[in-house]
Amino acid sequence: MTTPEIDRTRLGALAEPASGDGRGDDVVFDVRDLSVSYSGNVALKDATLQVRENYVTAFIGPSGCGKSTFIRVFNRMNDLIDGARVEGTVLYHDRDLYGDGVDPVEVRRRIGMVFQKPNPFPKSIYDNIAFGPRVLGMKKGLDERVERALQSAALWDEVKDRLKENALGLSGGQQQRLCIARAIAVEPDVILMDEPASALDPISTSRIEDLIHDLKRSYTIVIVTHNMQQAARVADMTAFFSVEVRDDGGRHGVLVEYDRTTKIFTNPSDRRTEDYVTGRFG
Amino acid sequence: MTSTGYTPAAPDLRRRGIRLGDVLFRGVSLAAALAAAALLGLITWKVIDLAWPAMDAFGLSFVWTEAWDPVKDLYGGLAFIYGTVMTSLIALVLATPLSIAIALFLTEIAPRRLAAPIATMVELLAAIPSVVLGLWGILVFGPWVRDHLEPWLQGAFGFLPIFSGQPSQVGLLPAALVLTIMIIPITSAICRELFVRVPKDLVDGSMALGSTRWEAIRKVLLPYAAPGIAAAILLGLGRAFGEAIAVTQVIGNGNVIPSSWFEPADTLGSRIAAQYQGATSVLQAGSILYLAAILMVISLVTNVVAQLVVARFEKVRRAY
Numbered sequence: 226m227t228t229p230e231i232d233r234t235r236l237g238a239l240a241e242p243a244s245g246d247g248r249g250d251d252v253v254f255d256v257r258d259l260s261v262s263y264s265g266n267v268a269l270k271d272a273t274l275q276v277r278e279n280y281v282t283a284f285i286g287p288s289g290c291g292k293s294t295f296i297r298v299f300n301r302m303n304d305l306i307d308g309a310r311v312e313g314t315v316l317y318h319d320r321d322l323y324g325d326g327v328d329p330v331e332v333r334r335r336i337g338m339v340f341q342k343p344n345p346f347p348k349s350i351y352d353n354i355a356f357g358p359r360v361l362g363m364k365k366g367l368d369e370r371v372e373r374a375l376q377s378a379a380l381w382d383e384v385k386d387r388l389k390e391n392a393l394g395l396s397g398g399q400q401q402r403l404c405i406a407r408a409i410a411v412e413p414d415v416i417l418m419d420e421p422a423s424a425l426d427p428i429s430t431s432r433i434e435d436l437i438h439d440l441k442r443s444y445t446i447v448i449v450t451h452n453m454q455q456a457a458r459v460a461d462m463t464a465f466f467s468v469e470v471r472d473d474g475g476r477h478g479v480l481v482e483y484d485r486t487t488k489i490f491t492n493p494s495d496r497r498t499e500d501y502v503t504g505r506f507g
Numbered sequence: 508m509t510s511t512g513y514t515p516a517a518p519d520l521r522r523r524g525i526r527l528g529d530v531l532f533r534g535v536s537l538a539a540a541l542a543a544a545a546l547l548g549l550i551t552w553k554v555i556d557l558a559w560p561a562m563d564a565f566g567l568s569f570v571w572t573e574a575w576d577p578v579k580d581l582y583g584g585l586a587f588i589y590g591t592v593m594t595s596l597i598a599l600v601l602a603t604p605l606s607i608a609i610a611l612f613l614t615e616i617a618p619r620r621l622a623a624p625i626a627t628m629v630e631l632l633a634a635i636p637s638v639v640l641g642l643w644g645i646l647v648f649g650p651w652v653r654d655h656l657e658p659w660l661q662g663a664f665g666f667l668p669i670f671s672g673q674p675s676q677v678g679l680l681p682a683a684l685v686l687t688i689m690i691i692p693i694t695s696a697i698c699r700e701l702f703v704r705v706p707k708d709l710v711d712g713s714m715a716l717g718s719t720r721w722e723a724i725r726k727v728l729l730p731y732a733a734p735g736i737a738a739a740i741l742l743g744l745g746r747a748f749g750e751a752i753a754v755t756q757v758i759g760n761g762n763v764i765p766s767s768w769f770e771p772a773d774t775l776g777s778r779i780a781a782q783y784q785g786a787t788s789v790l791q792a793g794s795i796l797y798l799a800a801i802l803m804v805i806s807l808v809t810n811v812v813a814q815l816v817v818a819r820f821e822k823v824r825r826a827y
Binding site: 300302305307330331333334337338340342344346347348356357360361404407408411 | 618619708709712715717719726727730731
């Protein structure tokens, strides 16, 4: 991994990392003027932001604001949708993610993803975790790798005696932590989480949040959530998205404000952000 | 408010008259269900009744006797059981990978604009009446098999006894190939349905882990759909077992188990269709009905197994 050159003048207020623990020094994703459309319908327009290393970056906003569309740009999952079109620049460690010769499969090997609904494969717990390493040919020390991933996802103690059992027998919260373990088993650089706790009960949700706190030491995390408290609890940086209605009646998402989480929730610069985080959003 | 001495009447909850619609509906549907069950019983009884002369004369040994001699009035079903199982198995072995490939192409690879018309066309293949397909088998496909496919097979695999002898436009192989064409629309349509129903999250989850599309198909989509594919194959097999007309047109109606796939053979369904009208003795007619009874048993077993597999599949799917 190379350390990218950062143009500090462009970072403005964000130039000084404030975590105090060395996190956030480097920029992982540098997104400029990003627009995404599906079969000609614009879903997200002109978004510009930077995702910093080992930070938890939260995307919040109402339904249809393009936050899920945005997160799927980072691992090129939108490529799997017919008619999806991505415009603008997305630099990943200074490399153009959408440049010529970039293989989406290679991208996804470095940028893992956790989905809204837990989606374990109908295989054993072990085979779920081993899936990624096997696909990528990391066959050496597979047992240790599986154990490490499950431990990182705080699931090892609960499943170590039943690794051969079907993963579908786990509870929803356990399944989601299994999916997180599955993502980190291939040692990615970034973990994307698309509303990872929205289908879970409060206790499972809180365990996932604790896990995010632990994981940010080793990974850069981008999380989409429509739970504002969750963003406030876990995120270093928060991006607020909103829906804009065009003259022709169509709607698309826009990035309204991107700043430190504390700033977004206590002293936002934009009126729309303030309305949303204080619950006045219509 | 003070009491006025008025108490409202208790609501009358008794049924007012007969609900004619309900009664009629229940009666008609009960009659239809009973009629279907009774018909199955009647047909089974009639087949056994008509087959009785042969069952009485040959007993169970009819099943493993290879004979069909109207002159000596000596009959056995082995050659036709062999022909049925063999043609159907060849058809299945060829149709299964083709059907899966067609279904994968239509659901995973083809752009939507192309997938819909192709899917319709493949399904329309099933709409060709089997007698028309058989005619095509006689006039076009059989001669092609004789002139091109069989000589090529003989050149490449001639050391195998099944590809020995004189290429012919009628025989076991052309019949199996016609059956293949007949079952592909069924199995590929079921496979397509299965693949569409695989949760998108599973394939996405695989892709997000850095698998290629083929790896996602092979490691996630196909295993998930596997029990359903097995059921589709069994349904295709049921279709192949039962087909009579198209097979009788191209199989050559042989009386013995052929050593080569190029030689004439015959199946249960084909023999029944071809000879019942011309049966010259009570024993021959009975033997043909005996073949029918065997065919019914084979079809029944295939259907029951298919349903067991489907039931297992449903259980797995509900777990997800």
